[in-house]
Amino acid sequence: MIKYIFMISAKNELTIVTYNIELSLNVKKIVENLSDLAKKGVAVFCLQETMNVPDQELIVTTILKKLGNDWKAIYHIGDENSKLSIGTCIIWNKNILDREKEKKVLLPKMKQLGLHEIAFNRLAGGVAKPLQRRAISCVFRFNKKPIRITSLHLDHIGGTKHRIRQLKHFLSHQNETGYEIICGDFNTFDLLKTGEEHALLQKTLGNKFIDASEGIGHTDDIYHLNTTYAFPLFTWIIKTFHIHIRRKLDYVWVKNFRVIDCHKIAVGGSDHLPIMATLKLQ
DSSP, X not given: OHHHHHHHHHTTEEEEEEEEOGXXXXXXXXXXXXXXXXXXXXXXEEEEEEOOOTTSOOHHHHHHHHHOTTEEEEEEOOSOSXXXXXXXXXXXXXXXXXXXXXXXXXXXXXXXXXXXXXHHHHXXXXXXXXXXXXXXXXXXXXXXXXXXXXXXXXXXXXXHHHHHHHHXXXXXXXXXOSEEEEEEEOOOOOTTOOOHHHHXXXXXXXXXXXXXXXXXXXXXXXXXXXOTTSOHHHHHHXXXXXXXXXXXXXXXXXXXXXXXXXXXXXXXXXXXXXXXXXXXXX
């Protein structure tokens, strides 16, 4: 194990995964997925939709028990014992990364949902009110250099303009740093595949950032949505007619890293697929 960590460090390479774990519902499968990925050399997990679930141990605690003493975590969730607590999390291998400081940011929140958003949320079993979205960043020491890693979750409501406003707000709370990774669910809704929202993300982040996950295809499919709390007719229509609405919602943006590899992992447990990226310090 020590030899393996030394090899990673000597190459200045870091393997990271971003993963929306769909309201922390399928705990057993999510924990199994993360454990398997850790064994493949992943050093950092950026999670979205960590939350307090009634009568259930916090999923972050369950994950750490499975991964073992070499792993630590920090999260940003609400106090509510419901979906309203939805937040973000970073889990890392302390033998590879040494945390120096962290920052938690509350993103701008919509005052209300549009009528079409209320209708869809009720059909799909979601919360028919705006959720407080959150981001969490950590500055780590990696190979004697400071790198900042962020787990970010932008809104699925309010459209592109609102999400860009959230991203700008997040960036305004960050100091300039040389090495940076911003992971998460950006909820880009580009069914017509115009690329306009992606271009706005690039413009907002700046030319120093590159989309390590560009070209990996969709990371979310409505067919795999957990419909436990959905309106029965909604579930019947989706499953009976095999309706697939596939979108790329999840991203890995990097600054001053060279992308060695980036691909999605075909596993169950969530309506999102995790993205794994291997990056090298430049």
